[in-house]
Amino acid sequence: MNELSPKADSMQRPLTVTELNRQARNLLEVSFMHALVEGEISNFSAPSSGHWYFTLKDDKAQVRCAMFRNRNMFLRERPKNGDAVTLYAKVSLYEGRGEYQLIVESLEAAGEGALRRAFEELKAKLLREGLFDEQRKKPIPRLPKRVGVVTSPTGAAIRDIISVLKARFPALPVLILPVPVQGVEAAPAVVKAIQTANRDQLCDVLIVGRGGGSLEDLWAFNEEIVARAIADSHIPIVSAVGHETDFTIADLVADWRAPTPSAAAEKVSPDYRDWLERFHQYQNRLDFQITRVIRQKRQKTTELGARLKHPGRRLQELSQRVDDIEIRLQRTMRSRLQTLNDRLSGAHHRLGLIHPEKRIRQGHENLSAIQARLQRAMHSLLTSKQQHLARTVAFMEGVSPLATLSRGFSITSNAAGEILRHSDQVTVGEQITTRLNQGTLTCTVTAAIPEGS
Incomplete structure (x- = not known):
């Protein structure tokens, strides 16, 4: 190890690692302030503290980044490894490890800036x-x-x-x-x-x-x-x-x-419940106004009758007219109420038509009808196939060699099991087998006579 010169030792004291890192950090933060950097995220981690730590890299270099909770809480989505991003960050140094890093202020997907x-x-x-x-x-x-x-x-x-x-x-x-x-x-x-x-x-x-x-x-x-x-x-x-x-x-x-x-x-x-409430309010107000008008008219009629010496028929007509108005108003109100009730009933009915329960019930009915038609078709097809099989069996029995044997014919074969059709297929003394309709004969050839001899 080289010795420090007395001159250097007398001029300044040595820095501690902490002091050196702090000075380097201050120098970085003053020199760079903030930078806009683009790259790809890797080694992303999000501990329980809520802070984010990751590496920002390109094809030639990388730098460690930290984005604290008070900044990342405003982002809609958490970034993931492989995301290309553009970030606005302060250049700094982590004193504990002497590592240069970026303190991220904001982050967005690359291209969002444009x-x-x-x-x-x-x-x-x-x-x-x-x-x-x-x-x-x-x-x-x-x-x-x-x-x-x-x-x-x-x-x-x-x-x-x-x-x-x-x-x-x-x-x-x-x-x-x-x-x-x-x-x-x-x-x-x-x-x-x-x-x-x-x-x-x-x-x-x-x-x-x-x-x-x-x-x-x-x-x-x-x-x-x-x-x-x-x-x-x-x-x-x-x-x-x-x-x-x-x-x-x-x-x-x-x-x-x-x-x-x-x-x-x-x-x-509109909320139909609000409109129904409003309708009832209007109805109550209208009923109140009708009652008030009728009461005023009757009171006025009574006052006029009191001032007249002989109200007679006139008062009777006015009273009847007031009653008539009341009846018409009540009839009109009932008619309007009935119309609105009919419209509500129609709406409920239309909702009922599209209710899933009814559609499921219709589907079950259609399925039952299809199953019934399928069973009838299968029964008809099975009967047809059984009849066809019976005809085929009858035909096969008609052309079977065994059926020929039942009519008195026989089948003769040599020792190798070959069917004999000509006399020249055997020699005298050879054993042959003859199959009858019932039973089998083993015979010895005593003579082989060609056809036409």
Whole structure:
């Protein structure tokens, strides 16, 4: 080991490792401040403290990163190994190990920065054109005759919308205009669905949206063609794109922005329970007004009768007229109540027609009918096959050699079991076997006489 020079020792004292690392850390943080870095995540870990630790790498280098809980809690999704990300971080040094690292302030998927810039540019452009102005937005009808929904037919959004609509107003017709909500085909399909609904006047209000996702997943609803289709729509449009924290250009242009698909369904559908309550309130108020008017008329009639010397027939006519008015009012009220009850009964009946229990019962009846037809067909087929088998057996018995034996013929074979058809197949003295209808003969050839001799 080389000795330290007396001059160096007298000029300064040696630094401890802690002091050295602290000075290096201060130098890094002052020199670099913050940096925007892009790379791939690896070695990701998330201990119970809530902090995230990972390595950011490219094909030539890597650096350790830490993102503390007070920063990562604002991210919608936790990153995973292999994700390409862009992060904004402070360059620092971990004094305990002397390791240089990045303290991450914010993190997003690589490429989202360009999408956000495109979003802000289009937002500024449409803002200058006045497409976000409140005065150009159309009111949402309180009691629509039909609701249209532009979304994916298989996503969670359509299930939430249908569930809320059925719960709030079961008799409200719903028209689904199915479209892809992600990818290059999504924006043109959404535009076409909005234009079709307007051209054919398919509904009174439109819900346009999808479930949650990343900025890239929701990008179809940030396209300019979708924004202009919404702005040009004569039908009021409620946007329902993503979660409450997601904002798209479609949300800004739409006549009303719903934080979720379920909230959009609530906005466009009246709650039938509220309307029934309102109806009963109106009924009570009307009954009160009718009673008050009748009481006032009767009181006035009584006062007039008291002032008249001979009220006679006039009072009788007025009294009869008041009674007539009361009867007509009561009849009208009963008629209106009956009409509303009939409409409610009709709605309940229509709901009953689509009840799963009835459809299951019909399915059981159809299955029973099919089983009965199948059993009849199997019985008929079995009878036909049995008759065909009997005819075949009779035919085979007719052509069987055994049947020939029963008519007095026999079959003769040599010792090798070969059937003899000519006399020249045997020699004198050879043993042969003759099979009769009943039994077998073993014979010795004493002579072989050719045919015609």
